[in-house]
Amino acid sequence: MATSTTKGSSKKGPTTNRKTNTTKSKFSKETYLKWFEDMMLMRRFEEKSGQLYGQQKIRGFCHLYIGQEACAAGAISALQKEDKWITAYRDHAHPLALGTDPGKIMAELYGKETGTTKGKGGSMHIFDKDVNFIGGHGIVGAQVPLGAGIAFAEKYNGTKNLCMCHMGDGAVRQGAFHEALNLAMTWKLPVIFVIENNGYAMGTSVSRTSNVTDLSVLGAAYEMPSRAVDGMNVEEVHLAVEEAAKRARSGEGPTLLEFRTYRYKGHSMSDPQKYRTKEEVEEYKQQDPIEQVRSTILKKKYATEEALSQIEAAIKVKIKEAVEFAENSNYPDPSEALTDIYEQKDFPILTE
Numbered sequence: 096m097a098t099s100t101t102k103g104s105s106k107k108g109p110t111t112n113r114k115t116n117t118t119k120s121k122f123s124k125e126t127y128l129k130w131f132e133d134m135m136l137m138r139r140f141e142e143k144s145g146q147l148y149g150q151q152k153i154r155g156f157c158h159l160y161i162g163q164e165a166c167a168a169g170a171i172s173a174l175q176k177e178d179k180w181i182t183a184y185r186d187h188a189h190p191l192a193l194g195t196d197p198g199k200i201m202a203e204l205y206g207k208e209t210g211t212t213k214g215k216g217g218s219m220h221i222f223d224k225d226v227n228f229i230g231g232h233g234i235v236g237a238q239v240p241l242g243a244g245i246a247f248a249e250k251y252n253g254t255k256n257l258c259m260c261h262m263g264d265g266a267v268r269q270g271a272f273h274e275a276l277n278l279a280m281t282w283k284l285p286v287i288f289v290i291e292n293n294g295y296a297m298g299t300s301v302s303r304t305s306n307v308t309d310l311s312v313l314g315a316a317y318e319m320p321s322r323a324v325d326g327m328n329v330e331e332v333h334l335a336v337e338e339a340a341k342r343a344r345s346g347e348g349p350t351l352l353e354f355r356t357y358r359y360k361g362h363s364m365s366d367p368q369k370y371r372t373k374e375e376v377e378e379y380k381q382q383d384p385i386e387q388v389r390s391t392i393l394k395k396k397y398a399t400e401e402a403l404s405q406i407e408a409a410i411k412v413k414i415k416e417a418v419e420f421a422e423n424s425n426y427p428d429p430s431e432a433l434t435d436i437y438e439q440k441d442f443p444i445l446t447e
């Protein structure tokens with residue numbers, strides 16, 4: 096049973112990422128440019144969302160993914176269109192890179208009827224069946240058994256598709272995480288469990304909630320192949336997911352991957368961030384996933400600085416259009432309030 100882990104993580108702050116030199120030449124010019132474009136779209140979309148939140152155009156919850164972009168971009172490049180995706184509430188970036196119209200995501204953040212969930216879900220509940228993105232879940236850890244269930248359905252229906260199930264480091268403290276891992280391994284479900292370990296659950300560091308700070312070792316309890324990955328490095332993420340996907344598609348079952356990453360912004364929109372130092376944030380910014388890709392592209396002469404600026408300019412236009420679309424859309428009609436709601440007609444309190 097191959098369970099490889101990275102040992103020796105810090106007990107105090109977030110787990111430090113390690114740089115490893117793998118075969119970077121494996122990837123084509125097109126892949127690097129796609130990563131650059133995808134991650135830049137996520138970054139600029141999120142920066143704009145933060146700004147709009149400040150202007151009270153967006154209200155309620157809003158959790159930004161800035162710093163964690165490689166976790167979504169590297170996984171998406173390693174998988175196939177038919178694979179399914181599920182994550183927690185930090186959920187704008189995954190559908191953006193999967194191809195959801197940024198205008199529809201922005202409209203959802205605005206609570207407009209043209210949003211991905213008709214303006215009824217908001218930031219934490221983006222959902223887009225067309226790109227196989229099954230949400231957007233606000234209850235910490237709730238998506239983990241759902242992800243296993245989606246994988247069960249794929250196996251039951253005899254497809255070769257898998258389910259990519261992302262979660263935060265806080266989710267691994269939930270019983271549901273352990274129950275899902277146990278059954279997924281027992282039934283050899285085609286699921287890849289990904290812990291996006293950004294070091295903190297709100298303001299609580301991993302080491303304050305567990306003696307085990309190397310989260311990838313948690314898979315060992317279920318004999319699940321598991322490993323830690325530098326989540327600031329898109330190539331490393333791609334390689335790890337590619338390997339796990341091969342296992343899932345060949346019927347060998349799930350993998351647990353711990354992506355060691357970092358969020359540059361606060362947990363949600365109002366977070367005084369007293370639990371970490373400015374120096375710590377700066378240290379991670381030095382490993383910025385987009386800057387790593389930019390530097391490789393320039394070094395390998397895959398594109399000039401000017402060509403990259405053009406990509407950035409096109410993204411700026413896309414985001415401007417997304418905001419205009421959201422601004423010009425209507426709020427849902429009040430008559431919509433009781434539609435699209437799950438109702439169990441014989442539930443006791445409804446029949447009383």
Ligand SMILES: Cc1ncc(C[n+]2csc(CCOP(=O)(O)OP(=O)(O)O)c2C)c(N)n1
Pocket residue numbers: 183185233234235236262263264265266293295296297362
């Ligand atoms: C079951 C449950 N408990 C508590 C909360 C409140 N809560 C919202 S986000 C969060 C932190 C989760 O952190 P993590 O899983 O590391 O994800 P991150 O925000 O870092 O992406 C908590 C405790 C919740 N939404 N659900």
Ligand SMILES: [Mg+2]
Pocket residue numbers: 263264265291292293294295296297
């Ligand atoms: Mg976290």
